[in-house]
Amino acid sequence: MKKEKKSSRPKRKWVGGVLVGLLSVVVCLTAAFGWIWFSNRNFEETFYTLYTSKIDEPVRAVLLADLHQAEFGTDNSELITRIAALEPDVILIAGDMITSGSEDLDYAVGLCERLMAIAPVYFGLGNNENETVYGSDLNADFFLENAGLLGDSPENFEPLVKDNSLLTGLRDAGVVIVQNESVITTVNGNKIEIGGISTNLSSFWPNSGQFVYRFAESDSDHFKILISHRPDPVMEYIAGYRLDLVVSGHTHGGIVRIPGKGGLLSTEGGFFPEYDAGLFESGPMTMIVSRGLGGHGVIPRIFNSPELVVIDLN
Amino acid sequence: MFFLIQHYRYVLLFIAALMILFGLFRLVRKHSETLTKAAIFGYHIGKGKKWLNFLILLALIFNCFMIPLEMRQSGKTEISLNYAKASQGLNPNGTRFNPAGILSEEILEKAIRKGAFPDLTASDLQQALSVSPKVQGNSYDENGYFISTQFVLSYQATEKTASLDGETLLSLTAEAYKEWFIQEYSENVSALNMDFSDIGSEDYLDICEQLRKKADLIKLYMAGMANEDPAFQSSSVGETFQSVSSQAKNVSDVMAEKLEAYLLENGVSKASSLYMSRLSFENMFQYFDAVKAHRSNQNNLAAISMYENDMARIVLVPTYDTDFQFYMSHTRIGIDEFAKTAEAFANDKTKINGEISRNNHILNQLSSRSYAGGQDEKAEELVQQTEKELHHLAEKARALVEEYSAGQTNQYITITAFPWENRFSSILLNILAFTFLFALSAHFVSFSLTAGRQSGRKEAGNAVQEKKK
DSSP states (O other): OHHHHHHHHHHHHHHHHHHHHHHHHHHHHHHHHHHHHHHHTSOEEEEEEEOOTTOSSOEEEEEEOOOTTOOSSGGGHHHHHHHHHHOOSEEEEOSOSSOTTOSOTHHHHHHHHHHHTTSOEEEOOOHHHHHHHTSSOOOHHHHHHTHHHHTTOTTOOGGGOSOOHHHHHHHHTTOEEOSSEEEEEEETTEEEEEEEEOOOTTTHHHHTHHHHHHHHHSOOSSEEEEEESOSHHHHHHOTTSSOSEEEEOOSGGGSBEETTTEEOBOTTSSBSOTTOSEEEEETTEEEEEOOOSOOOSSSOOBSOOOEEEEEEEO | OHHHHHTHHHHHHHHHHHHHHHHHHHHHHTOOHHHHHHHHHHOOSSTTOHHHHHHHHHHHHHHHHHHHHHHTTEEEEEEEEOSGGGGGTBOTTSSBOOGGGGGOHHHHHHHHHHHTOTTOOHHHHHHHEEEEESSOOOSSSGGGOOOOSEEEEEEEOOTTTTTSOHHHHHHHHHHHHHHHHHHHHSOOGGGGOOOOTTTTTSOHHHHHHHHHHHHHHHHHHHHHHHHHOTTOBOTTTOOBHHHHHHHHHHIIIIIHHHHHHHHHHHTOOSSHHHHHHHHHHHHHHHHHHHHHHHHHHHHHHHHHHHHTTTSOSOEEEEEEOTTOOEEEEEEOOHHHHHHHHHHHHHHHHHHHHHHHHHHHHHHHHHHHSOOOOSOOHHHHHHHHHHHHHHHHHHHHHHHHHHHHHHHHHTTSEEEEEOOGGGGHHHHHHHHHHHHHHHHHHHHHHHHHHHHHHHHHHHHHHHHHHHHHO
16 A cells, blocks of 8 residues: 555656646736737827927827727727817828728728717828728739829829728718828818828839829928828938928837837838837928737737827927 | 735835745744755755745736836936026026926826826826926035036826826826927017007107117017027028118118108198197106206215215225135225216206207207198108018018027927836846745745754654664
């Protein structure tokens, strides 16, 4: 009997060790995933204040980018409530409100309808909307293939539209879509011009550049905002232009943020994107890049809470 | 919960201290030097300590959540004043700068409005924020005299602000203050508003005087701005403060002068009899003032002559200058005061007599000319020309000031935030240090229990052996 007891002890110890090891792994994974889940479902607010002589009465703009059909509360009730509380004068959307391939276009239209009840909405398309509307991310190859459709106006993408339902839904909701065009509006007595582009580095010239040039060089007495889903073409090609404010997204803040270092991953591939998030200045131009509110793909946002950007113009 | 988060590291320290005390107590009770030494060498942190190590892992995970939470309960933002007068402790307009203004109710309410925090009051926020100079001077010795131009706005969460992001609160408060500061101390160009609607009904000579005053106002305003930044040149209108000031002086010296000369030369007045009786009435009072000034001047001169011989002429007082160099200071005495007052009254008398002469000249001109009164076409034209020129100059001056002001006032204050990301290494170090401390104290307790058991068993064995003997 005694012999049997002695031989079973090491076995029990080994089993106990494995159990504790497994328990440790489970606890660690639960904590890590729980934290990632929690931090991805709560958004932070980042406030920027810009001072300009072109604005007489203060204007507040709220910038939403890269929602990718994310939900903050049922039907985005938390997001809507918070935006309403912030009392914006204008709402800017820097693209990727939906994820391409999704059939649920009502998400974007429904959300925009509720945003329109708060303030006028100006929508710059992102690569995901482009893929839904034009069937492609408007890169140079796509334009070459469809050069015949464009004819003499390389900046008018209407002939390339394959599925008009999203654009129609948004326009019906009262949203102003700015695709290679700008509109002049009066906000709190201030004349503000809002334009938008959604091309990328390969197709900026000749499919958006002329518009941006005209936009920047026209009457400079009023404040000009350009919505460009991607920040890279702006800093690559038009960094010195006389645009007062450029708002962007696309980078998702680098998806994984290394504290003190910035974003780790680029949505275009590669590491440490230069314009990952925050405020960048170039000559007379200020660019604000949002970390975005949602995400897609397998890599979750880490140390990178969803971000709602509030811009005060004084 | 808020109390736990705020004092989390103290709680950890307390638990670790308790465990160490317990371990020490156990060791002292079962003390046996040789056996304790044997237990130290025989102690293995992994072997048979799986549940203890699991507990340490749990503590590490807990620390990973709680320590960042605790450290984010506080934060700092730096507010720097970048204008010339800041180094003298003054606001841009020369009034005394008060850093407590950063936490004034007006600013905090503005910050709360900007952040849309409906459940927060200015007094709640005031309790969580404090302002201090970045470098604190002292008044003990001259080397310690220092007026700080940099202030640190600190945040320490209270129960009411604990659910909000401290960095956001700091940033909103600093920005609200900057906005207020720019609004308060940016150049007020309302002085350059040229409104001539109320002078149209006045007589021509009065209009001329008003136009001259308006021209002088632009001249002085621009001269003041030129003192602030003589090199500034507008990129839009291409002018400097000095050039606009000179143009305003020209309006006063040439255009207003030309108008006055025409009016006097031709005795032009809208209602000459009324104007002449007003000047005569004015002259009467001027005459009384002149007589008064004359008599006062005479009295002072008489006083000087009465006491001159009896009073010291010069009094020299030995003293030190700011460099501690000895010198003889000439101190003003009674007779100096008499002389100064006499001179002031003489100047007054001369000035009043000048005005009386001028009024008399106007009276002569108006009475000697056969002007019927009413509006004069030529005078109206000259007035309009001068007004137009003043309008143009005022617009130019306003554009110049606004351009200068936009560049300057926006730079009055710089806000430097210290985001929590920059404190990441400190947070990581804290997590590791406190987990290590917990692990150390836990293993110490485990060791003390093991060593106690071993020494107990050994002593019991020795007692049995002694009995057998």
